[in-house]
Amino acid sequence: MPYSEKLVDYFENxxxxxxxxxxxxDVGTGTIGSPICGDVMKxxxxxxxxxxxxxxxxxTFGCASAIxxxxxxxxxxxxxxxxxALEIKNANIAKDLELPPEKVHCSVLAExxxxxxxxxxxxxxxxxxxxxxxxxxPQPS
Amino acid sequence: xxxxxYLDNNATTPLDPRVLEAMMPYLTDKFGNAASRDHSFGxxxxxxxxxxxxxxxxxxxxEPREIIFTxxxxxxxxxxxxxxxxxxxxxxxHIITQPTEHKAVIDPCRYLDKHDYRITMLGVxxxxxxxxxxxxxxITDGTILVSIMHGNNEIGTLQPIAEIGKxxxxxxxxxxxxxxxxxxxxxIDVQEMGIDLLTLSAHKIHGPKGVGAMYVRxxxxxxRPKPLLHGGGHERGLRSGTLNVPGIVGLGMAAxxxxxxxxTESKRLTGLRDRLRDGIMSGLDMIFLNGxxxxxxxSNLNLAFAYVEAEALMMGFKEIAASSGSACTSASLQPSxxxxxxxxxxxxxxxxxxxxxxxxxxxxxxxHVIERVIAVVKEKREISPLYEMAQKGIDPRKVxxxxx
Ligand SMILES: Cc1ncc(COP(=O)(O)O)c(C=O)c1O
Ligand code: FES
Numbered sequence: 001m002p003y004s005e006k007l008v009d010y011f012e013n014x015x016x017x018x019x020x021x022x023x024x025x026d027v028g029t030g031t032i033g034s035p036i037c038g039d040v041m042k043x044x045x046x047x048x049x050x051x052x053x054x055x056x057x058x059x060t061f062g063c064a065s066a067i068x069x070x071x072x073x074x075x076x077x078x079x080x081x082x083x084x085a086l087e088i089k090n091a092n093i094a095k096d097l098e099l100p101p102e103k104v105h106c107s108v109l110a111e112x113x114x115x116x117x118x119x120x121x122x123x124x125x126x127x128x129x130x131x132x133x134x135x136x137x138p139q140p141s
Numbered sequence: 142x143x144x145x146x147y148l149d150n151n152a153t154t155p156l157d158p159r160v161l162e163a164m165m166p167y168l169t170d171k172f173g174n175a176a177s178r179d180h181s182f183g184x185x186x187x188x189x190x191x192x193x194x195x196x197x198x199x200x201x202x203x204e205p206r207e208i209i210f211t212x213x214x215x216x217x218x219x220x221x222x223x224x225x226x227x228x229x230x231x232x233x234x235h236i237i238t239q240p241t242e243h244k245a246v247i248d249p250c251r252y253l254d255k256h257d258y259r260i261t262m263l264g265v266x267x268x269x270x271x272x273x274x275x276x277x278x279x280i281t282d283g284t285i286l287v288s289i290m291h292g293n294n295e296i297g298t299l300q301p302i303a304e305i306g307k308x309x310x311x312x313x314x315x316x317x318x319x320x321x322x323x324x325x326x327x328x329i330d331v332q333e334m335g336i337d338l339l340t341l342s343a344h345k346i347h348g349p350k351g352v353g354a355m356y357v358r359x360x361x362x363x364x365r366p367k368p369l370l371h372g373g374g375h376e377r378g379l380r381s382g383t384l385n386v387p388g389i390v391g392l393g394m395a396a397x398x399x400x401x402x403x404x405t406e407s408k409r410l411t412g413l414r415d416r417l418r419d420g421i422m423s424g425l426d427m428i429f430l431n432g433x434x435x436x437x438x439x440s441n442l443n444l445a446f447a448y449v450e451a452e453a454l455m456m457g458f459k460e461i462a463a464s465s466g467s468a469c470t471s472a473s474l475q476p477s478x479x480x481x482x483x484x485x486x487x488x489x490x491x492x493x494x495x496x497x498x499x500x501x502x503x504x505x506x507x508x509h510v511i512e513r514v515i516a517v518v519k520e521k522r523e524i525s526p527l528y529e530m531a532q533k534g535i536d537p538r539k540v541x542x543x544x545x
Contacts, residue, residue: 003456011456017524034542035488035527038450038476042526059526063452067524116543 003064004098011064016074018057020044025128028121030113039066039106043113045077045085045121053077053085058113065106069093073110082118146506149462150345150440150499151294151322156391157347157500163394164349167387175384176375186386193393200400201339202330203356209376210389213353214321215245216369217340218288220355220380221317222249224366225286225338226258229315233283234258237276240482241269241293246319250288259283268433269298269483273308280312287314291329292322295479295495296432297441299327306335315364321345322438325399326407331356337364343388347500348395352388355379410439410498413507417496418442420511425518427531431480431493442496445489448528448537449521454494457517461510464495488527488537 003011019042020027026046033040039062046055056074060067069090076088090111094104147155167189175190177183194205201208211217226236238250240262250260261279263271271289280287287309292299302318309316317338320329324341331339342353357379358364372381399406422428427447446454451465465477476490485493496510522528527537 008456011453014524019529031526032543034544035491035537036542037544038487038491040526040537040542042529059524059529061448061525061527062450064456066450067453 010068014071030116065103069110151497196393214342290319292438297437343392424515
């Protein structure tokens with residue numbers, strides 16, 4: 001398989017492998033794919049305040065292209081806002097890693113995992129805001 | 142890259158230098174056409190082809206004139222299946238086979254299925270073996286052929302060929318078996334096993350690519366498939382085309398070399414195969430054997446590595462050549478149809494690798510492979526979300542997944 005040097009590097013020395021605590025209020029978790037299809041990506045982001053992504057971690061069950069895509073995605077996520085995170089598209093990842101055509105779908109997994117993680121975090125933030133509003137209301141005694 | 146290790150001998154094998162040596166004269170000075178009856182160039186070519194016919198027949202308990210040379214097993218399987226279907230269409234239009242056959246059997250059957258023939262796929266058990274009672278019950282008056290391979294190329298499972306032959310004889314239907322993976326490695330006798338047609342290929346036994354043979358029974362009963370290729374009437378009219386003399390000489394020599402020490406070589410390969418299996422399994426948990434534990438070809442080991450994907454593993458031990466029929470290399474993301482037929486869990490099918498051994502593999506190589514495989518599987522499990530789940534006691538099969 002004629003893989004690019006960059007892909008091989010990100011596969012052999014994956015950056016940002018690992019997990020963050022799913023229950024942390026400032027952590028968003030995306031898990032996409034299924035073992036039945038042969039690929040699963042878990043991608044997590046942590047933000048500081050409501051600002052920027054300060055930490056990104058991933059784990060992948062899948063082929064070399066899927067592993068490299070996840071790894072590259074976590075690097076690209078660092079320092080971005082949530083809106084900017086959603087600008088990362090699978091086509092950019094595929095181009096940067098020079099994925100062969102039949103492997104382009106492996107990078108889709110990374111894009112979907114980012115979206116899932118961002119949604120998860122926004123969901124959490126919304127709930128947290130509701131809770132604060134509720135608790136801010138005067139409690140009838 | 143470190144020294145490469147070849148463990149994909151069920152796909153193809155390196156040419157034995159002794160085979161090349163036997164072929165050389167027929168690629169150079171003795172270039173004659175075996176059908177040229179008028180001069181010594183032709184005679185020496187014919188002599189060489191006749192010798193090869195004897196060498197192949199000897200390993201099958203067949204008569205030399207029952208051996209037909211082909212371009213390989215794909216051609217052989219096509220000739221047998223389509224040729225018999227055409228020849229005996231007035232007897233019936235039903236063929237029985239199994240879902241774990243090589244594509245060179247499956248696809249000709251599919252082709253016939255579209256042309257008014259009926260194909261029955263027998264069920265296979267979790268080891269890939271057919272049920273003899275089901276076979277017996279499936280044969281009808283309209284059945285003309287049963288095609289069941291001897292050893293499976295992907296999972297190594299051996300079928301009870303002699304019993305199948307007996308049932309076919311009782312019922313009066315032709316029995317074909319693809320012996321690509323067992324010829325020269327496991328004893329075969331067309332009489333004892335009741336085989337009417339058989340197909341094999343030279344490149345699986347350290348012979349050259351692009352040459353193979355069919356056995357076509359001449360009596361009790363006589364079998365006459367229609368040829369695929371019409372022309373000069375070579376090979377009893379069953380396969381026209383100028384004979385590939387150097388290739389055929391190579392096949393003959395390769396067969397003879399296998400026959401010389403089949404018992405010891407088979408024992409050696411089985412030893413290496415089991416050393417590899419035990420070595421890997423003693424260093425890792427959640428490893429499963431695909432195929433039959435004992436009834437399998439000496440060369441084949443197929444292992445499922447839970448929580449990791451086969452292509453990523455093989456990219457991890459790049460210097461080792463193995464194969465995964467199960468990588469989701471295509472957008473369809475289908476794992477191996479053979480493993481599916483066995484009912485292997487999808488995650489395990491995606492993590493399955495075939496290691497297949499040959500004449501030139503050594504115990505030192507196997508020990509290196511054991512070490513590398515263990516290291517790479519551990520490494521890839523560390524980055525696998527499924528392994529992480531399993532560590533937390535979550536069964537990945539019971540989770541609701543968001544499919545992308
Ligand atoms: C079981 C089996 N049948 C058929 C074939 C096809 O043989 P050939 O490459 O000679 O066409 C192979 C190997 O590819 C095989 O393993
Ligand atoms: S993740 Fe399926 S082929 Fe790459």
